[in-house]
Amino acid sequence: MYKLAVYGKGGIGKSSISSNLSYILSERGMKVLHVGCDPKHDSTRLLTGGVPQRTFMDSFSGRGEGDVIESGTNGIYCVECGGAEPGIGCAGKGMAAMLDYVERNTPDDTDVRVCDVLGDVVCGGFSVPMRRDNVDGIILVVSEEFMSIYAANNILRGIRNLNGGRCVLGMVLNSRDPGDRSRVEAFSEAAGVRILGEISRSAVFSKAEGAGKTVSELFPDSPAYKQLAHIADMVCDAVSGRLEPLSASPLSDKAMMQIAAGQPVTDKDPPAVRTDCSFDSFDSERAITYKGDYVMPACTSHGAAEALLAIEDAAVVMHGTDNCAFLDEYAWTRESYWQGFSGGRRRTCNLYSSGLDGRKAFAGEREALKAAITEAVEDGFRYVFVVPTCTSEIIGADIDGCIADLGDVGAEVVGVPEDDRFLASKFGCYSGAMTALCRMMDWDMPEVPGTVSFLGMTPGYLVRKENREYVDSLLSAFGLRRNGALVDVGRMEDVLKVPSSQYLVQVHRHPMNDRAAKAVAGRRKVHLVESMGGMRGVREWVAAFSEMTGLREAGSVFLEKEEKAYSEVISSLRPKAEGRKVLFYVRSDADLDWRIDVLTDLGMEVAAVAHWHNKFVEHDGRESTYTGIPRIEGVDICGLREAAEDLGVDLIVSGDARTGRTGYRWVGTSTMYIGREGALDWAEKVVRCLSIKPCEDWYGRGSE
Numbered sequence: 001m002y003k004l005a006v007y008g009k010g011g012i013g014k015s016s017i018s019s020n021l022s023y024i025l026s027e028r029g030m031k032v033l034h035v036g037c038d039p040k041h042d043s044t045r046l047l048t049g050g051v052p053q054r055t056f057m058d059s060f061s062g063r064g065e066g067d068v069i070e071s072g073t074n075g076i077y078c079v080e081c082g083g084a085e086p087g088i089g090c091a092g093k094g095m096a097a098m099l100d101y102v103e104r105n106t107p108d109d110t111d112v113r114v115c116d117v118l119g120d121v122v123c124g125g126f127s128v129p130m131r132r133d134n135v136d137g138i139i140l141v142v143s144e145e146f147m148s149i150y151a152a153n154n155i156l157r158g159i160r161n162l163n164g165g166r167c168v169l170g171m172v173l174n175s176r177d178p179g180d181r182s183r184v185e186a187f188s189e190a191a192g193v194r195i196l197g198e199i200s201r202s203a204v205f206s207k208a209e210g211a212g213k214t215v216s217e218l219f220p221d222s223p224a225y226k227q228l229a230h231i232a233d234m235v236c237d238a239v240s241g242r243l244e245p246l247s248a249s250p251l252s253d254k255a256m257m258q259i260a261a262g263q264p265v266t267d268k269d270p271p272a273v274r275t276d277c278s279f280d281s282f283d284s285e286r287a288i289t290y291k292g293d294y295v296m297p298a299c300t301s302h303g304a305a306e307a308l309l310a311i312e313d314a315a316v317v318m319h320g321t322d323n324c325a326f327l328d329e330y331a332w333t334r335e336s337y338w339q340g341f342s343g344g345r346r347r348t349c350n351l352y353s354s355g356l357d358g359r360k361a362f363a364g365e366r367e368a369l370k371a372a373i374t375e376a377v378e379d380g381f382r383y384v385f386v387v388p389t390c391t392s393e394i395i396g397a398d399i400d401g402c403i404a405d406l407g408d409v410g411a412e413v414v415g416v417p418e419d420d421r422f423l424a425s426k427f428g429c430y431s432g433a434m435t436a437l438c439r440m441m442d443w444d445m446p447e448v449p450g451t452v453s454f455l456g457m458t459p460g461y462l463v464r465k466e467n468r469e470y471v472d473s474l475l476s477a478f479g480l481r482r483n484g485a486l487v488d489v490g491r492m493e494d495v496l497k498v499p500s501s502q503y504l505v506q507v508h509r510h511p512m513n514d515r516a517a518k519a520v521a522g523r524r525k526v527h528l529v530e531s532m533g534g535m536r537g538v539r540e541w542v543a544a545f546s547e548m549t550g551l552r553e554a555g556s557v558f559l560e561k562e563e564k565a566y567s568e569v570i571s572s573l574r575p576k577a578e579g580r581k582v583l584f585y586v587r588s589d590a591d592l593d594w595r596i597d598v599l600t601d602l603g604m605e606v607a608a609v610a611h612w613h614n615k616f617v618e619h620d621g622r623e624s625t626y627t628g629i630p631r632i633e634g635v636d637i638c639g640l641r642e643a644a645e646d647l648g649v650d651l652i653v654s655g656d657a658r659t660g661r662t663g664y665r666w667v668g669t670s671t672m673y674i675g676r677e678g679a680l681d682w683a684e685k686v687v688r689c690l691s692i693k694p695c696e697d698w699y700g701r702g703s704e
Contacts, residue, residue: 008141039083050212055082303430320389325353451483456513534594578603
C-alpha cells in the first residue's frame with residue numbers, strides 16, 4: 001500500500017483536491033482508502049454522495065453505532081476522524097488514535113491510502129500522518145498568498161524534524177491570483193520543491209460541491225478534470241517509483257521574509273535542528289540541575305501532591321492519567337513509612353484520580369473530573385483540591401470552569417493553578433498549591449498575640465512528638481505558642497489559622513520554602529530562621545526570636561540551659577571519641593556544619609570531606625563554613641575504602657548505606673531529632689559505632 005498525505009494551509013482546497021485524486025485513482029483500477037484527518041469531517045463527503053459519514057470520533061467516544069470504514073463512490077474506502085465537542089477534549093489525540101485504528105483495520109486489498117490532513121498544524125496528533133512509517137509521499141497544496149507558502153514552509157520543518165526521509169512529492173498550486181505566481185516559483189526554487197501541477201479557479205468546483213460529488217465524477221470533460229488528472233499522473237508515477245520523492249529543506253525566517261518582499265533569497269542556511277540528546281534539566285523548586293541520564297523520579301505535579309496530602313482532612317484529585325496519581329501515591333507512601341517510623345503515626349493518602357485516557361482526552365475530560373470530585377465529596381471530604389497534570393495541561397482542560405459547573409456540592413473545591421515551570425520540574429505545582437491555600441485564608445482576621453505560624457517547614461520537624469515538644473519549649477521561653485502552619489500541618493483548620501498569628505516564620509532558606517513565603521508576601525511580613533540542626537540551629541533560632549520579640553534576656557536564659565545540658569553529655573562521651581579521625585562521604589557540604597560541630601566538641605578530627613559522583617548539581621547556596629577541611633571530589637563507593645585507608649581514619653560518616661560494604665566503621669548522618677536532642681542523639685551514635693568491631697557485614701549497621 002502506498003501512503004499519500006496532503007498537507008497545506010487551512011481553507012486552501014486540500015479536501016477538494018484529495019477527494020478528486022482518490023476518485024481518479026479509483027477510476028484507474030486502484031483500491032483507495034481515503035482518510036479525512038480533520039475534526040470538521042468533510043473530506044469524504046464528495047465520495048459518499050454528499051452525506052457526511054459516521055466518524056471515528058463517534059465510535060471512539062461511544063456516540064452512535066455503525067462501521068468506521070464505509071464504502072463510497074467506485075468502492076473507495078472512506079474514513080473520517082471527526083473531532084471532540086468545540087472547546088472540549090483534544091482533537092490531536094483523536095487523530096493519533098484514529099491513525100492507529102486505520103493501521104490495524106485497513107482492508108487487505110488497499111493499494112493507496114490518501115490522508116487529507118488538517119491545515120496549519122504540524123505538531124501533536126496532526127503530525128502523525130507525516131511520520132516516517134505513516135507516509136511514502138507528501139503533497140503540499142499552496143496558493144499565491146504568502147501565508148499559504150509560509151504554512152508550507154512550516155510543514156517542511158515538521159517533515160524534516162519528524163520524518164527525516166525523502167517523502168516530499170511536490171506542491172500543487174491551487175491558483176487564486178495568477179499574477180502573483182512568481183512568489184510560488186521563488187519558494188519552489190529556494191526550497192527545492194517541484195510544482196506538480198496547477199489548478200485554475202473554476203465554477204465547476206462549486207457546482208460539484210453543491211451536488212455532493214467530485215469534479216472528476218460530475219465534469220470529466222472539464223479543463224479542471226484535466227488538471228486534476230495530471231496531478232493524479234504524478235501520484236501514479238510516485239507509486240510506481242518513476243517520480244523520486246524529495247527531502248524536506250525548509251527555509252529560514254529571513255529567507256521567507258525575502259520571498260514575501262519579492263526580493264532574491266540570499267539566506268540559504270536552513271533553520272537549526274537539534275540533534276543531540278540530553279536530560280539536563282533545572283528543578284526550580286529544589287534548585288537542582290539534573291545531569292545526563294538522571295531522570296526526575298516523580299510526576300511533575302508531585303510538588304502540589306506533597307504539600308496538600310499533608311492536610312489530613314482534605315482530598316487531592318489528580319486531573320490526569322492514573323499513572324500520574326500512582327507515582328505521587330507511591331512517593332507519598334514511601335515517605336510515609338519513614339515518617340511513621342520516626343514519628344509514631346501513620347499518614348493518610350487521600351488521593352484521587354480523574355483517570356484520563358486517550359478516549360476521555362479526545363472526547364472531553366469534564367465528566368471524568370466531575371466523577372472524581374464527586375467521589376471525594378461522597379467519601380466525606382469537605383475540602384477538595386484539583387491538581388493539574390501534564391495531560392490536563394496539554395489538552396487545555398478548564399479546571400476552574402468544571403468546578404464552577406459543579407455548583408454547590410457540600411464541599412469547598414479548589415483548583416490549583418499551574419506554575420511557570422510546571423512541566424519541567426519534579427515538584428511542579430508546589431507554588432500553585434501555596435497560592436491556592438493562601439487564597440482560602442481570611443487575611444483580615446485579627447491577630448492573636450503571642451502566636452507563631454511556620455511556613456515551609458521541612459518534612460518531619462513536627463511529625464515526631466519529641467520535636468514538637470522541643471519547638472514548643474523554645475517558643476514558650478519567649479511567651480509564644482504554635483498557632484498554625486503552611487504546609488506541614490495536620491488539618492485544614494491549621495492552615496486557615498495562619499493569618500491570625502502574630503509572627504509568620506519561614507523555616508530554612510530553600511527554594512521550596514521560599515515559595516511558601518512568597519505566597520503570603522505582600523500580605524504579611526515573614527521572618528526567616530534556618531533549620532534547627534544541632535546546637536548551631538538552637539543558637540540561630542534563639543537569636544532570631546530574640547530579634548523578633550525583643551526578649552533577648554529570655555533567649556539567653558533558654559540558651560544557657562541548653563548549652564549546659566549539651567556540654568554535660570558531650571563531656572561524658574568525649575573520652576570515648578577524643579583523638580579519633582573521621583572521613584565524611586556525602587553528596588554535598590549542605591548541613592555538615594552542625595555535625596562537624598559535634599565531632600569537634602567530641603575532640604575528633606575531620607580528616608577530609610569526600611564527595612561522591614553526582615548526577616545533579618544543587619544551587620541552593622548552602623556551603624559549609626569549615627572551609628579549611630580538605631575536599632576530595634568524585635569518590636565512588638568502590639574507591640571509598642582506599643581513600644579512608646590513605647587518610648588513616650577511624651570512622652566514615654555517610655548518608656549512603658553502601659558505606660558498610662567497605663568493612664570500615666561508619667555512622668549515618670541522620671537523626672530523628674532536632675536541636676540539642678538531635679545533636680546528642682547523633683553524638684551517641686558516633687560513639688557507639690566507634691566501639692563496634694568493623695567487619696564485612698556492616699552493611700546498614702551504621703545507620704541504625
